[in-house]
Amino acid sequence: MKVELQNLTKIFPSRNKKSNEEVIAVNDFTLTIPDGKLVGLLGPSGCGKSTTLYMISGLQKASSGKIFFGEEDVTNVSPENRGVGLVFQNYALYPHMTVKQNILFPLQNLTGKDKLPKNEMIERAYEVARLVQIDDLMERKPNELSGGQQQRVAIARALVKMPRILLLDEPLSNLDARLRLQTREEIRRIQKETGITTIFVTHDQEEAMSISDMIIVMKLGIVQQVGKPQDIYDDPTNLFVAKFLGTPPINVFDGKISGGKLYIGEDAVLDVKGVEDKDVFVGIRPEGFVPSDKGEFNCKLNNVEVMGRDVSIVSTNSASLNPVIRSIVSSEYVKTIAEDQETIAYSLIPHKVFIFDKETEERICF
Amino acid sequence: MVENKHQWKAWIYLSPAIVLLLVFTVWPIINTLIMAFSENYSSLAGLGGQTFKFGLGNFQHVIGYKGFITCLKNTMLLCVLTVPLSTILALLISVCLNAIKPFQKLLQTIYFLPYVTNSIAIGMVFAAMFNIVGNISSQEQIITTAGIINNFLGLFGVEPINWINAGSSYWANITVMVVYIVWNALPFKILILLGGLQSVNKQYYDAAKIDSTPKWRVLTKITVPLLSPMIAYVVITGFIGGFKEYSSIVGIFDVGMGPAGDHGRLNTMVGYIYDSIKNQQGRASAAALILFGIIFVVTMINLYVSKKKTHY
Structure with missing residues (x-):
């Protein structure tokens, strides 16, 4: 599914009533993400990348601007009805449910014509569990899993309902260095196999460069540059982008x-x-x-x-x-x-x- | 480590608390045991130097006494009715309170007020609300001077009910008691559950939202399981408190423990203990031990069930 952002802006009102300092977290973001791509939203902390992701998911309301999934305007659609899958930074797996129950949960929520018979639900859950290679952990509780395994359960839970778009918030930040390398390949593989348009947020340029089809570099709520990783590296539009990409740095x-x-x-x-x-x-x-x-x-x-x-x-x-x-x-x-x-x-x-x-x-x- | 030569200092520092505990907690417990197992115990005779034989006579008396069975039945009934009801209500109210943004702190304070109010005073207010004021010998007067509850029910065309006055039915009395006890139990439960709710990671709800979870399923599949340790706590303390129900009934029916003409009809275990304490300390002690045994068993069952049902 193609995702289109038009002049997307998010303004957080000031907490202090006396000062009128508004925080513009995302400023006039216009972008088209082609269908089936893996896109990295890259920037230092506080640059509005997570806010952008949450606006696409619907958990945050846009202050102005529009969001389209395909041709459908979803700007005012509630997160329940957007059909996105979201993997949270700390996974947010339900601690009282087993892996299997966690993965089944989104399917059990389906109502009306989308409702699946029980055996089909279980089949789907196992299918997606095999995809992320956790099908031997189905009876465990989340606290009995390693970080990488929890991460994959979270991806499985997001994928099982066949979302139109998969969103990942700092998916690798809770993993150790070795697991991070391995998991980012996994994410790439899973995205390729499912072909779901995937947007992930990261502050790690290496992570973004290595697996993305396209990266978006942001700074203080403003998009700096959009393009293929190599193109941005070879042809940065400004000093910030040039400094942000590359190890050792420029x-x-x-x-x-x-x-x-x-x-x-x-x-x-x-x-x-x-x-x-x-x-x-x-x-x-x-x-x-x-x-x-x-x-x-x-x-x-x-x-x-x-x-x-x-x-x-x-x-x-x-x-x-x-x-x-x-x-x-x-x-x-x-x-x-x-x-x-x-x-x-x-x-x-x-x-x-x-x-x-x-x-x-x-x-x-x- | 406290060195050996300074150990006496530690004992001196502890002594005020230890002395008070020994006099007012440990000795009464031991004394209760002694009195309960002394045949025909009487404190006056005891002071006169009489000794008592060891025996189970007090327990036989208590269990065989018809009034005690009434007390046991009333206590059980009130427990079984009020604990689940107040827990469910407290859960719903705290979920709602947690969802309200404006005036949240003010509302929390209002809901907590009953907890810091004297239960006898509340009982008297409830008694007035359920009362039928005036001379009840004339049916006409009942209708015109009924308390606020009957007046309110009257708006829906309900005939005034004799809730608590002479001639009222047992179930009317129990209804009043359940309403009062539930109302009185809510604040503490809401406080605990609201505290639990506010410590639940909000991301679980975001995740549920993304997965288009219906509201009811969020409550039953996410909120309740995540709150289960707190729910277990309020249920266990609720049962313990319920078995000790006494002052609420005094608040509404006075020490007669029942409407005029039916004194003792609503008596409870603790009520029985108070009734016997003047002349029958042996029986009162035996009843206290029986009450302890019941609370102990029920709490054990509660803990066993909650261990199976609560998560993490």
């Missing part, structure tokens, strides 16, 4: 453009034709550095971290806004670095270098 420098050349400190590092002279922020991805004797960009060398296939060169530059500059280069470069070497020169790969306006922090293309 290296940011103070720079200036003068006479068609980009300067970082005293070094003219790149030709930027057709851009007017001004002060800018320069973002360089870690893989954008190539150590070279003839390199234009001179830095002080700190140390080299060997990571096997790649090495990370840690250096410093007075124009850098990060404490250190981290570059990822192929390990064969290590041989070219002498023991007592104190400086290093890089040439830069132009499409890994982004320039941002100092005032607006918007990307300047060159």
